Amino acid sequence: xxxxxxxxxxxxxxxxxxxxxxxxxxxxxxxxxxxxxxxxxxxxxxxxxxxxxxxxxxxxxxxxxxxxxxxxxxxxxxxxxxxxxxxxxxxxxxxxxxxxxxxxxxxxxxxxxxxxxxxxxxxxxxxxxxxxxxxxxxxxxxxxxxxxxxxxxxxxxxxxxxxxxxxxxxxxxxxxxxxxxxxxxxxxxxxxxxxxxxxxxxxxxxxxxxxxxxxxxxxxxxxxxxxxxxxxxxxxxxxxxxxxxxxxxxxxxxxxxxxxxxxxxxxxxxxxxxxxxxxxxxxxxxxxxxxxxxxxxxxxxxxxxxxxxxxxxxxxxxxxxxxxxxxxxxxxxxxxxxxxxxxxxxxxxxxxxxxxxxxxxxxxxxxxxxxxxxxxxxxxxxxxxxxxxxxxxxxxxxxxxxxxxxxxxxxxxxxxxxxxxxxxxxxxxxxxxxxxxxxxxxxxxxxxxxxxxxxxxxxxxxxxxxxxxxxxxxxxxxxxxxxx
Amino acid sequence: xxxxxxxxxxxxxxxxxxxxxxxxxxxxxxxxxxxxxxxxxxxxxxxxxxxxxxxxxxxxxxxxxxxxxxxxxxxxxxxxxxxxxxxxxxxxxxxxxxxxxxxxxxxxxxxxxxxxxxxxxxxxxxxxxxxxxxxxxxxxxxxxxxxxxxxxxxxxxxxxxxxxxxxxxxxxxxxxxxxxxxxxxxxxxxxxxxxxxxxxxxxxxxxxxxxxxxx
Numbered sequence: 001x002x003x004x005x006x007x008x009x010x011x012x013x014x015x016x017x018x019x020x021x022x023x024x025x026x027x028x029x030x031x032x033x034x035x036x037x038x039x040x041x042x043x044x045x046x047x048x049x050x051x052x053x054x055x056x057x058x059x060x061x062x063x064x065x066x067x068x069x070x071x072x073x074x075x076x077x078x079x080x081x082x083x084x085x086x087x088x089x090x091x092x093x094x095x096x097x098x099x100x101x102x103x104x105x106x107x108x109x110x111x112x113x114x115x116x117x118x119x120x121x122x123x124x125x126x127x128x129x130x131x132x133x134x135x136x137x138x139x140x141x142x143x144x145x146x147x148x149x150x151x152x153x154x155x156x157x158x159x160x161x162x163x164x165x166x167x168x169x170x171x172x173x174x175x176x177x178x179x180x181x182x183x184x185x186x187x188x189x190x191x192x193x194x195x196x197x198x199x200x201x202x203x204x205x206x207x208x209x210x211x212x213x214x215x216x217x218x219x220x221x222x223x224x225x226x227x228x229x230x231x232x233x234x235x236x237x238x239x240x241x242x243x244x245x246x247x248x249x250x251x252x253x254x255x256x257x258x259x260x261x262x263x264x265x266x267x268x269x270x271x272x273x274x275x276x277x278x279x280x281x282x283x284x285x286x287x288x289x290x291x292x293x294x295x296x297x298x299x300x301x302x303x304x305x306x307x308x309x310x311x312x313x314x315x316x317x318x319x320x321x322x323x324x325x326x327x328x329x330x331x332x333x334x335x336x337x338x339x340x341x342x343x344x345x346x347x348x349x350x351x352x353x354x355x356x357x358x359x360x361x362x363x364x365x366x367x368x369x370x371x372x373x374x375x376x377x378x379x380x381x382x383x384x385x386x387x388x389x390x391x392x393x394x395x396x397x398x399x400x401x402x403x404x405x406x407x408x409x410x411x412x413x414x415x416x417x418x419x420x421x422x423x424x425x426x427x428x429x430x431x432x433x434x435x436x437x438x439x440x441x442x443x444x445x446x447x448x449x450x451x452x453x454x455x456x457x458x459x460x461x462x463x464x465x466x467x468x469x470x471x472x473x474x475x476x477x478x479x480x481x482x483x484x
Numbered sequence: 485x486x487x488x489x490x491x492x493x494x495x496x497x498x499x500x501x502x503x504x505x506x507x508x509x510x511x512x513x514x515x516x517x518x519x520x521x522x523x524x525x526x527x528x529x530x531x532x533x534x535x536x537x538x539x540x541x542x543x544x545x546x547x548x549x550x551x552x553x554x555x556x557x558x559x560x561x562x563x564x565x566x567x568x569x570x571x572x573x574x575x576x577x578x579x580x581x582x583x584x585x586x587x588x589x590x591x592x593x594x595x596x597x598x599x600x601x602x603x604x605x606x607x608x609x610x611x612x613x614x615x616x617x618x619x620x621x622x623x624x625x626x627x628x629x630x631x632x633x634x635x636x637x638x639x640x641x642x643x644x645x646x647x648x649x650x651x652x653x654x655x656x657x658x659x660x661x662x663x664x665x666x667x668x669x670x671x672x673x674x675x676x677x678x679x680x681x682x683x684x685x686x687x688x689x690x691x692x693x694x695x696x697x698x699x
Contacts (some may be wrong), residue, residue: 160587268548268575272498275575275596279504286511294511301507308500351497351550 012059019051019063024259027070044071044101047178050103053111067100068093076123126188134230136170138213140223151230167205172198172206177434179211190215190223199230207234210422252325254445255377259323261384266419269315273308280304318345322380328371330457332480333376335404335412336361342379343402344349346387350400353387360403368412368477375477377449378461384414385446389420389471404429409477412457415474423471426461450475488539491556494518495525496546501596505544515539518621520532522552526560541616542610545643547574547581558588567617569610579610598665607689617685627687630676638675639693641668645681646688 026047030040044067071094128135129149155162155170169180175197186193193213198206199406213228232464249253259266280301287298288426318341343357350357383400390398399419407413423431430436437444447461454461456477461475490505492514494554494562494626496502502518509516525543547554558570574581577595585593591613626679637658644654651669654663 140513244596264576271596272501275573275598276498276504278597279501279600281502283508283511286600290511297507297511301504304507305501305502308504311500351548356550361627428640 010275015051015054015059016062018054018144019047019059020066022047022050023063023067023070023295027074031074032275035075040075041436042095045103046052048100049103050105052107057108060108061101064097064100064104064383068096068479071096072353074246084275095449105362134209134232136228136230138226138228140215140225142183142226143226154201154232155199170200171360172200174188174198176439183213186213187226191216193228194339196233207232209233212439220265223364247449248325248328249443251374251377251449251453254381254449255322255373258377258384258446261351262345263379265347265352265427266315266345267321268348268352269345273312273315276308277312280308288417295354315345323378324373328374328456330369330371332367333370333372333375334365335370335414336365338372338375339379339402339404339414342376346380346383350387353391353398355390355400357383358399358401362403362405365404365406365412367480369480370477378453379414379416381450386416386420387475388416389418389422391420393469394419410479411476412474412479415472417470417472419465419466419470422469423463423464425465428465431463433462486619489513489515490542490614492516492544492607492611493518493525493540493575494544496544496573497548498546498548505528507609508600509544510628514607516657522549522554526556540611540614541568542607542614543568543570544607545570545572547572547577547585550585555588556585558590560655562588567614567621569613570616571603571606573603578596611659624690627676627691631687631691631693633675634664634672638668638672641665641692642672642676642684645669645672646685646693 023044025042026043028079030043035043041106048060048064048067051063076092131148131150132152134151135148136144136151137143143161146438147159152159152162157170162170179195179197181463182195183193186216192215193211195211197211199209200206209230210233211230213226215223218224284298284305285303286299287294322345339359341362343359347357377404383402386400387398390400396419401415401417403415403417405413405415430448432447433444435444437450451461458478459476460475463471463473465471492509492682494502494505494509494516496505496518497520499520502520506516506518512697517527518527545554551559552560554574561568561570562665563628569586572582572585572590572593574593576595582593591610592602594606596600631639640658641654644657649657651662651665654669655665658665672678673684676684676687678687
């Protein structure tokens, strides 16, 4: 603040000084050239305007008075003798001074608003440059017009390079063609663009950016400009990836645990064909050892061996598929087939627990989009839960009904209905919480994982109490669409 | 009259196990009848009248069936006096189940997959047991028939005689003469086809008519 006072003083004094000097010079020149007073007055007014443009009101007023004195002394008769004898002598100076002061006032107003605009511009520029995002604008032909400071810092490109290429040079080579195509398509259609592309940062690392652009139109609807932002989503993307992996890992663990619960049934499921193979093998040898050997019977038993071996192999394949750790792969699936595969694995578990397993599968259901293993996991989990829910039931038949049907226009619904002990209404949502469990052994992750899988498939998983005893768990899946 | 081929009944819900067992047993010269469930077995006409059948038989039974537990079927069969020896087979045998089965009279408890010889031995044993049982039942039926042909007085005499009373004591107890007792006694020995008193005592034990001693 110390140097502020002389600064302010000079801001007033300098225009005063230069204005007076200018007037003196002008007066000298005009006086020698015998310019008529009206022209001189106009010239003086110009000087006053110039002064008022540079300084504030006071120097302009001072310069106006000096100008009048010069005009009166050098250009109006009698020369060098200010007189007030005639009315004109009074009116003229007042008119001149008034004109000068009004002009000065107006000019300072104009100057002020110019300053304000300038300040606003600076502020806007500051906002745009400091906003935590890459901001840019483009012309209707798609060429870059403006790039904010952040953009330049992020990419490490100069403004010229950036404008020249519109940042295209910074896009990852693998994404470039697609990005350019999408940008051209948006330009041609005049529709807002939202896409993702990897952009090379100044340090050479390629990072994912979310790029958005919207057109600005004039009254006729013609596109004048495009405004856009690019946001670095790499960190979020990575966090999502990590969380997705962790979830897949957890899903796998719960799947393995579920399979553990089924171990006895699975062993039985494999043991049956093995027993049949051993029986058939023994029988085959016996038929061959007969006198004469009974070749027809021997052949029949050999066929049996092949069938049973294949069957045991299929069981193992199904189990391995469920235990395998795989990336999520969403493909077109027949949900009824998935249900049947799960029922094959759990049939024995049901029999062992005295549960009658029934299926009511709607024919000609549309295919769904989903991951085979994950969907099997959900159904497996619901079936096992249902069987366990009926373990203590002795006064009524233990029945588990698995049904599928069309739900609304674009969904398929799968329901698993048990006649078990049921769930209190207040717990109907709690059971989907992680680590909520009613079993002595169990992580309490089954339903939580199932729900997150269903939601990842764009569907919903919920439980409803039956009218009679028991609970129905149901989930929806989206219909498979060709264009996906 | 030659004995008819023994019949093996097989009850297992798994079709391939059922079929393979059928083939194995037929290859060993047995005749086989297979059933997918306990109910099917109980409903079939033959097992309900096994005592009238000539052929000895046995039942190969899977412990875990969709409708009835193997042990329950065993109990139900005992209740209705369906006396067919049982060989249990199971996918995974646990000790409590096998102990219960054996206690309830099962011939053998085999865990799948089993060696063919083990099964055939068990079946042979079961059929032998059935044959013996059959013989016993036939004998008993024969004895009962003979016993039924006795008059009430003769039965009274027989009861006292096998209880070890002397003719004199019998006569006193029944209030008849000793000579009459002797005649009745001769009738009893003849009708019962007993060669000696010891023989008659053995028969009465089989018939379960040994009277409690009163002195």
